[in-house]
Amino acid sequence: MTLHDTAPTPLRAPVTLTMAAALNAAIQDAMRDDPTVVLFGEDVGPLGGVFRVTDGLYAEFGESRVSDSPLAESGIVGTAIGMAMYGLRPVVEMQFDAFSYPAFEQIVSHVAKMRNRTRGRVQLPLVIRIPYAGDIGGVEHHSDSSEAYWTATPGLTVVSPSNPADAYSMLREAITSDDPVIFLEPKSRYWAKAELSLPVRTAPMNTAAVLREGTDVTLIAYGPTVKTALATAELAVAEGLSIEVIDLRSLSPFDDETVGASVRKTSRAAVLHEAAQFGGYGAEVAARLTERNFFHLAAPILRITGFDIPYPSPKLEEYFLPTPDRILAALGTWEWN
Amino acid sequence: MSLNVESLVESPLAAPRPLRLIDDTGRAAPPDEAGGLTLPDPDTLRSLYRRMVVARRFDVQVTALTRQGRLATYPSALGQEACEIAAVAALGADDWLFPTYRDSIALLTRGVPPEQILASFRGDWHSGYDQNAHRIAAQATPLATQALHAVGLATASKLKRDSTVALTLLGDGATSEGDAHEAFNFAAVWQAPVVFLVQNNQFAISVPLDKQMRCRTIADKAIGYGMPGYFVDGNDVAAMYAVTSAAVENARAGLGPTLIEGLTYRMEAHTNSDDPSRYRDAGDLEIWRRRDPITRLDTYLGEIGVLSDAERADIRAEAEDLAADTRECMTRSAPVDPLELFDHVYATPRAALAEQRAFLAAELAEHAAPSDASTTAGPITAQTGGTR
Numbered sequence: 044m045t046l047h048d049t050a051p052t053p054l055r056a057p058v059t060l061t062m063a064a065a066l067n068a069a070i071q072d073a074m075r076d077d078p079t080v081v082l083f084g085e086d087v088g089p090l091g092g093v094f095r096v097t098d099g100l101y102a103e104f105g106e107s108r109v110s111d112s113p114l115a116e117s118g119i120v121g122t123a124i125g126m127a128m129y130g131l132r133p134v135v136e137m138q139f140d141a142f143s144y145p146a147f148e149q150i151v152s153h154v155a156k157m158r159n160r161t162r163g164r165v166q167l168p169l170v171i172r173i174p175y176a177g178d179i180g181g182v183e184h185h186s187d188s189s190e191a192y193w194t195a196t197p198g199l200t201v202v203s204p205s206n207p208a209d210a211y212s213m214l215r216e217a218i219t220s221d222d223p224v225i226f227l228e229p230k231s232r233y234w235a236k237a238e239l240s241l242p243v244r245t246a247p248m249n250t251a252a253v254l255r256e257g258t259d260v261t262l263i264a265y266g267p268t269v270k271t272a273l274a275t276a277e278l279a280v281a282e283g284l285s286i287e288v289i290d291l292r293s294l295s296p297f298d299d300e301t302v303g304a305s306v307r308k309t310s311r312a313a314v315l316h317e318a319a320q321f322g323g324y325g326a327e328v329a330a331r332l333t334e335r336n337f338f339h340l341a342a343p344i345l346r347i348t349g350f351d352i353p354y355p356s357p358k359l360e361e362y363f364l365p366t367p368d369r370i371l372a373a374l375g376t377w378e379w380n
Numbered sequence: 381m382s383l384n385v386e387s388l389v390e391s392p393l394a395a396p397r398p399l400r401l402i403d404d405t406g407r408a409a410p411p412d413e414a415g416g417l418t419l420p421d422p423d424t425l426r427s428l429y430r431r432m433v434v435a436r437r438f439d440v441q442v443t444a445l446t447r448q449g450r451l452a453t454y455p456s457a458l459g460q461e462a463c464e465i466a467a468v469a470a471l472g473a474d475d476w477l478f479p480t481y482r483d484s485i486a487l488l489t490r491g492v493p494p495e496q497i498l499a500s501f502r503g504d505w506h507s508g509y510d511q512n513a514h515r516i517a518a519q520a521t522p523l524a525t526q527a528l529h530a531v532g533l534a535t536a537s538k539l540k541r542d543s544t545v546a547l548t549l550l551g552d553g554a555t556s557e558g559d560a561h562e563a564f565n566f567a568a569v570w571q572a573p574v575v576f577l578v579q580n581n582q583f584a585i586s587v588p589l590d591k592q593m594r595c596r597t598i599a600d601k602a603i604g605y606g607m608p609g610y611f612v613d614g615n616d617v618a619a620m621y622a623v624t625s626a627a628v629e630n631a632r633a634g635l636g637p638t639l640i641e642g643l644t645y646r647m648e649a650h651t652n653s654d655d656p657s658r659y660r661d662a663g664d665l666e667i668w669r670r671r672d673p674i675t676r677l678d679t680y681l682g683e684i685g686v687l688s689d690a691e692r693a694d695i696r697a698e699a700e701d702l703a704a705d706t707r708e709c710m711t712r713s714a715p716v717d718p719l720e721l722f723d724h725v726y727a728t729p730r731a732a733l734a735e736q737r738a739f740l741a742a743e744l745a746e747h748a749a750p751s752d753a754s755t756t757a758g759p760i761t762a763q764t765g766g767t768r
Contacts, residue, residue, distance in 0.1 A: 081539065107539055108539075112566065113562070113565050113566055113569055115558075115562045115565070115566070117528065117558060117559055117562055118528055118531075118559075118562035118563070118565070118566045120528075121525060121527075121528025121529060121531070121532065121559060121562065121563070122528050122529075122531050122532030122535060122566055123532060124528070124529045124532055125528065125529040125530060125531060125532020125533035125534070125535070125536065125546070126532040126533065126535060126536040126539075127532075128517070128529065128532070128533050128536075129476075129532075129533045129536035129537060129540070129544075130536065130540070131536045131539070131540075133532075145558070148522060148525060148559075149525060149528065149559075152522050152525065153522075153525060153529070156506075157518075158724050158725065158726070158727070159506070159724045159725050160505075160506035160507050160518050161506075161507050161511050161518050161724075162505055162507070162720075162724055163723060163724035164510055164511055164512055165511050165512065165517075165518070166727060197725055198725055198726070200726070200728070220727070220728065221727035221728075222726050222727045222728055249728065296730045296731070296732060297732070299731065299732070300731070
């Protein structure tokens with residue numbers, strides 16, 4: 044069952060919300076609608092999470108549904124698996140991207156494979172929220188882009204919202220999904236604001252969105268780099284370049300239909316991410332778009348990404364992150380005729 | 381002042397003796413060894429005896445099938461029947477069992493048919509039984525990961541105010557894994573209705589327990605987590621059953637988790653591809669043969685006069701029937717459908733998987749013998765579907 048099957052809830056009056064507040068509202072509404080939704084992780088209780096995404100939920104729902112767990116990520120995911128086996132819908136938080144790694148085995152060997160290894164008999168409807176990526180001046184291990192680890196794993200659904208409306212809608216959908224969802228929350232966008240009438244509904248979370256139409260280049264972004272892509276498209280106008288911006292929203296599955304149609308229209312594409320380039324998610328995007336659309340392409344698909352280095356310290360991250368200037372320069376390396 | 385390292389690691393406590401009710405020779409253990417445990421009644425003991433005999437026959441049969449090359453692998457639990465059967469006997473129908481790859485006889489004892497147990501070892505699918513119907517999680521291969529699942533399920537039961545208890549089986553080597561520590565700690569903090577039954581068979585493949593840990597017993601670790609721990613003679617099914625059923629009922633009563641260590645011995649190799657002569661003393665095998673869990677209960681029940689030769693014969697016949705069934709199920713063809721590979725990956729269908737499924741279907745159709753049209757219609761067997 045997806046959110047689309049549920050009875051529509053009356054829209055509330057529009058309010059200006061940050062992405063963090065939209066995520067908070069999504070969890071709150073999901074917990075009000077479904078008593079099987081439970082929330083736990085590190086500091087998600089009385090503190091409300093280090094990014095305040097779970098603010099107020101402990102007070103409303105109490106210890107039995109919102110709880111601070113021991114500080115152990117494998118334990119958090121491993122116990123969420125058992126809860127999901129017993130009919131609950133756990134929503135758990137890995138406090139920061141790089142702190143999800145202790146849970147790697149539970150996610151890859153069990154969360155991803157449970158439906159398959161049990162021949163469809165045991166499903167794990169759980170959401171693993173991961174505040175991810177950089178551009179927040181974080182100290183080491185607080186800015187990783189870990190998406191390729193998850194997208195390389197069959198059985199996981201991996202999504203990342205780039206704005207408050209999607210944050211609300213996609214998290215509601217993730218919580219009702221019968222598939223386990225890795226929900227990547229771009230930290231640098233937590234404070235982005237939008238006016239929303241909750242419960243806002245955007246497109247299904249497994250689809251990409253064309254955020255800005257263009258004719259010359261398809262710029263493919265997701266999560267934290269969507270803002271960069273939109274800024275680049277705006278700058279490009281002055282250069283006479285029409286950029287179409289796609290927000291993937293879902294990394295796995297990949298929306299071949301929407302992205303392919305755009306690439307066939309523009310005949311040029313670049314994929315943007317903060318993560319390192321080698322073996323990164325952009326490699327898959329470039330390869331599959333090339334395989335399926337080669338004869339529509341006028342130029343090789345570019346990857347404009349972080350360098351192949353560990354994420355840098357705060358004073359150096361501006362040199363690491365793809366900027367509009369760097370993106371425009373990269374597009375300028377193509378032969379244009 | 382110099383730090384005396386030795387004084388820190390030497391335990392001031394004497395090496396403990398495992399709790400037991402029936403000793404190696406089949407006699408009732410003295411009260412100081414029983415630690416206040418009550419001997420199960422004769423009917424319970426006879427039932428445990430029957431289940432151990434049947435389980436061992438199955439285990440021996442499956443090991444034989446593996447040596448014949450008919451199964452990819454089989455991790456035997458020969459010698460560990462007391463732990464395995466006590467664990468299952470202590471559970472109610474609504475409780476959940478979280479086993480490892482070595483615990484196939486626990487599955488058998490909880491009612492999973494041989495063919496479904498062997499499905500994974502002969503390569504049909506990763507797990508061959510209905511986990512929900514039997515309330516047995518898929519056998520875990522990664523060590524100690526299932527202990528966390530048990531804690532989570534038990535916690536969910538507690539949150540729903542159900543009476544369901546979870547029991548997870550672990551090996552001694554698995555207690556070195558971080559997940560074991562996290563499971564013990566989460567269970568204690570959350571007061572989850574869960575029982576950890578560690579079968580200390582003294583070897584993790586080839587590595588002895590003194591290379592896993594420095595403390596006296598695995599059960600001692602429970603103190604550090606704030607839960608009760610019991611060090612039990614794992615070859616005495618009476619003691620294992622008494623302790624485990626008490627732990628299950630304590631969990632059900634809201635008293636939280638328990639850690640049980642059953643001291644036992646793996647009489648077989650780790651799997652058929654292992655060679656224990658490279659790391660174990662053959663003399664140890666003889667020592668542990670004299671502590672055999674079935675022999676000692678047989679002696680005890682015979683001496684108290686509740687196990688007749690007729691009943692022994694009846695149990696042997698039941699075991700032989702099961703062995704025959706097990707052999708017979710291996711002769712039945714086990715069709716696997718390559719196209720099922722795509723069926724259980726996601727609840728939400730994916731276009732990319734549909735494409736790959738169509739690709740494989742076309743490949744299979746192309747490879748199917750043109751003269752044998754029937755093979756394209758029905759399920760494709762492992763033999764004809766062996767294209768990669």
